[in-house]
Amino acid sequence: MPSPHPKTPRRRGFLRSLIRWLVIGVVLLWSLAALMLVAARWIDPPTTAVHLQRRLQAWMQHKPYRERYTFVPLGQISADLQHAVIAAEDARFYQHHGFDWHQIQIAADEDLEGDRTRGASTITQQLVKNLFFGTSRSILRKGAETTLVPVAELVLGKRRILEIYLNVVEWGPGIYGAESACRYYDGTAARNIGREQGARLAAILPAPLTRRPERMDKYSAIILKRMDQMGW
Helix, strand or coil: CCCCCCHHHHHHHHHHHHHHHHHHHHHHHHHHHHHHHHHCCCCCCCCCHHHHHHHHHHHHCCCCCCCEECCCCHHHCCHHHHHHHHHHHCCCCCCCCCCCHHHHHHHHHHHHCCCCCCCCCCHHHHHHHHHHCCCCCCHHHHHHHHHHHHHHHHHHHHHHHHHHHHHHCEEECCEECHHHHHHHHCCCCHHHCCHHHHHHHHHCCCCCCCCCHHHCHHHHHHHHHHHHHCCC
């Protein structure tokens, strides 16, 4: 009966080689994402992982798909809409460096008590997820996202992070960015949006495929209250 032992070193060598190439592949992909973040300091993203994901889903389901995506400078998005989104999504946006550890602790405590009512992702985290990972959830995705968030904070800065986020975030089926959302829902440019309109638009961001601004009376009132508390 032939001994299996001579095959063992060959198998070990194969596994080592496979792991080595997997590590190299991961490092190359991470480096590419980091370089894309550096480029995003000056170049507006032509698309995102979420945009591509929705397009692929529509194709696979044989559904019609129309994409509305217009990138505008931050100065062409009303301050009221900017403030509403920050109040709704990341109240400590200008205080943290990519991770809101206070909010993470609150979310963790609520998880332990079985009463989770909010998320802990910052605008920077959501931007990285939108650009590179789509809406998928996994430990590997979260780990990669966590390592890219400091890069985004370092190379982009708060103003550019907010500008890109407001322009690429999903605001409804095929609707991406503040300008497209404002024209679709309110029939006007993003620069003309007032406080109440901004709060209603911000209120649909957690579930943009199912929510509509006109139905967001309760949550938009909460957002307006937060804006008042923040001096906006």
